[in-house]
């Protein structure tokens with residue numbers, strides 16, 4: 063099973079990569095990994111005028127088709143997201159909106175971080191967005207409130223015991239959904255329009 067870990071923040075001096083690299087180390091035992099760092103990709107700021115164009119990537123430039131192929135290859139996603147003004151970053155929404163079939167009938171887990179809320183407001187909002195895209199979000203989350211108290215200056219967790227245990231629960235459930243939905247898609251391709 064392939065897991066695409068999406069690093070959602072692109073801010074200068076961002077903390078996201080520290081969280082993502084810790085999580086990737088946990089996830090490697092459960093999945094083949096592809097870490098998609100949104101700071102390393104570029105998408106046009108304007109979405110196409112026709113929503114159907116979001117469903118067919120064949121006319122896109124090679125770099126965009128390669129990005130869509132990475133998302134297509136995923137059996138599961140984990141979104142690593144901070145919280146900006148009680149929501150998730152625009153960079154993440156832009157990636158989501160540029161794609162459609164890539165999310166469908168696949169499980170999505172969340173690892174969040176931020177101030178007092180630990181990014182959980184971002185996660186709750188992302189669940190609504192992904193429901194619109196026919197994705198299945200996993201209940202369990204890993205959340206770091208006040209992450210600057212939990213990671214050292216070296217970018218590593220000071221005490222990894224609790225987070226590692228939470229990551230395992232998330233990954234166990236994500237792996238179940240990834241397998242189940244991959245089998246279901248193979249038997250009966252998912253159609254977004256189907257009842």
Ligand SMILES: Cc1cc2nc3c(=O)[nH]c(=O)nc-3n(C[C@H](O)[C@H](O)[C@H](O)COP(=O)(O)O)c2cc1C
Pocket residue numbers: 071072073075076077078079144145146147148149175176177178179180181
């Ligand atoms: C524009 C902006 C808005 C923020 N708003 C919130 C917020 O509403 N709630 C919160 O808990 N933290 C908030 N924070 C703190 C961020 O969650 C924290 O700085 C985190 O490290 C941001 O992720 P990043 O470093 O990967 O960009 C905000 C940070 C920024 C830059």
